[in-house]
Amino acid sequence: MQIEKHKVDELNHQLSAKHTRQFEHIAADVDNAEGVLTKLGAFNVAIPSWALGTGGTRFGRFSGGGEPRSLEEKIADVGVIHALNKSSNSISLHIPWDIPENAAMMNTLAAQHGLHFDAVNSNTFQDQKDQKLSYKFGSLHHTDKAVRKQAIEHNIEVIKYGVQLNSNALSVWLSDGSNFPGQLNFRKAFQNTLESLQEIYEALPDDWKVWVEYKPYEPNFYSTTIGDWGQSYLLASKLGPKASTLVDLGHHLQGTNIEQIVSILLMENKLAGFHFNDSKYGDDDLTVGSINPYQLFLIFNELVEGMDARGMNHATDLGWMIDASHNVKDPVEDLLQSVQAIKIAYAQALIVDKTALIAAQNNNDITLAQEILQQAYRTDVRPLVAEASLRNGGSLDPVSAYRRLSVREQLISERGLKTVATGL
Numbered sequence: 001m002q003i004e005k006h007k008v009d010e011l012n013h014q015l016s017a018k019h020t021r022q023f024e025h026i027a028a029d030v031d032n033a034e035g036v037l038t039k040l041g042a043f044n045v046a047i048p049s050w051a052l053g054t055g056g057t058r059f060g061r062f063s064g065g066g067e068p069r070s071l072e073e074k075i076a077d078v079g080v081i082h083a084l085n086k087s088s089n090s091i092s093l094h095i096p097w098d099i100p101e102n103a104a105m106m107n108t109l110a111a112q113h114g115l116h117f118d119a120v121n122s123n124t125f126q127d128q129k130d131q132k133l134s135y136k137f138g139s140l141h142h143t144d145k146a147v148r149k150q151a152i153e154h155n156i157e158v159i160k161y162g163v164q165l166n167s168n169a170l171s172v173w174l175s176d177g178s179n180f181p182g183q184l185n186f187r188k189a190f191q192n193t194l195e196s197l198q199e200i201y202e203a204l205p206d207d208w209k210v211w212v213e214y215k216p217y218e219p220n221f222y223s224t225t226i227g228d229w230g231q232s233y234l235l236a237s238k239l240g241p242k243a244s245t246l247v248d249l250g251h252h253l254q255g256t257n258i259e260q261i262v263s264i265l266l267m268e269n270k271l272a273g274f275h276f277n278d279s280k281y282g283d284d285d286l287t288v289g290s291i292n293p294y295q296l297f298l299i300f301n302e303l304v305e306g307m308d309a310r311g312m313n314h315a316t317d318l319g320w321m322i323d324a325s326h327n328v329k330d331p332v333e334d335l336l337q338s339v340q341a342i343k344i345a346y347a348q349a350l351i352v353d354k355t356a357l358i359a360a361q362n363n364n365d366i367t368l369a370q371e372i373l374q375q376a377y378r379t380d381v382r383p384l385v386a387e388a389s390l391r392n393g394g395s396l397d398p399v400s401a402y403r404r405l406s407v408r409e410q411l412i413s414e415r416g417l418k419t420v421a422t423g424l
């Protein structure tokens with residue numbers, strides 16, 4: 001299905017008087033509102049192909065209606081998201097959950113929706129049907145060279161698919177680890193992982209990157225071989241300039257200062273980008289901004305500061321991606337909410353009074369520093385986000401437009417009530 005632009009315009013028109021009032025109010029208040037709008041307008045967040053269906057837990061999965069049954073339908077769903085928010089112009093594939101059999105056709109289809117393909121993700125955390133060797137005890141870190149080789153070959157195959165899709169990054173997340181003390185020699189496991197990644201690194205085309213994602217626990221509960229940003233950074237440093245660290249917000253133990261990690265990785269030019277989500281306890285994969293929007297703002301504050309310090313382009317120089325699982329919400333609504341939350345945090349970070357903050361920091365004026373940050377955080381920037389979307393031809397209020405256009409109902413009538421998408 002395709003969203004008709006005139007219908008979005010019509011809904012915008014109904015909201016127009018209220019929006020104009022709110023927008024003019026904030027535009028007058030904020031320094032350089034036009035500059036903020038330009039940056040917001042250029043900002044896009046990739047949608048993961050594995051999050052377009054309803055996810056589940058190990059206790060069950062309650063599928064929703066009208067879930068995409070194929071990659072084509074997943075592309076169509078991302079097309080819907082992008083038509084509404086004009087900020088989701090790419091899709092990130094997880095292989096083999098989604099195999100682009102006919103890449104040329106997929107590229108054309110994506111382009112018809114104004115989309116392209118973002119980073120490709122490999123999967124060596126599950127055994128596939130007909131797979132020769134098992135990943136039960138890990139993949140790139142495995143004690144058996146033959147298993148490592150199989151996992152390396154899979155990653156190289158994923159790069160090949162990615163090349164056909166004009167992607168330029170391979171994202172690697174390993175579940176490799178151990179469940180019990182004594183199970184693993186940490187040093188050997190790390191060394192095996194490094195050597196395996198080196199082989200994958202060698203297979204990267206010139207303009208490609210490899211992003212090394214870390215996670216402290218799950219599915220292994222005693223140790224994870226790439227368990228934190230230090231281990232990922234170490235691997236990325238040893239691998240070389242094409243390798244960097246991917247930060248998934250849910251992959252930290254409670255209380256971790258993620259914004260500080262982000263700041264240091266950026267300083268070292270080793271931050272690949274993000275898997276955005278939110279969490280209360282662990283890798284909960286909840287809607288971005290639903291639990292801790294202040295943390296998201298603080299992360300964006302470091303991103304804007306750190307990227308500006310290096311003269312980086314906010315929109316293109318890091319990988320921006322959602323990685324979430326929607327167990328009880330309509331996935332499309334959840335993704336729309338997530339992208340809005342990211343843009344809100346970004347806009348708030350853009351309006352931080354940086355000169356005043358630097359002065360407060362230099363004077364050790366802690367009270368003032370807090371006031372400055374919270375002044376930005378407590379500003380309702382939603383009219384700026386809405387205006388940026390409007391100027392790009394998107395909706396002033398994507399979630400409500402999605403509902404008012406009865407998109408899910410149409411998807412159900414096209415695809416049926418009982419459909420199950422591949423993915424988490």
Ligand code: RM4
Pocket residue numbers: 094121173213215248275283323424
């Ligand atoms: C992992 C990790 C990876 C994602 C898988 C599905 O926890 O976040 O990025 O690909 O889940």
Ligand code: MN
Pocket residue numbers: 173213248275323
């Ligand atoms: Mn992730």
Ligand code: MN
Pocket residue numbers: 248250251283323
């Ligand atoms: Mn995760």
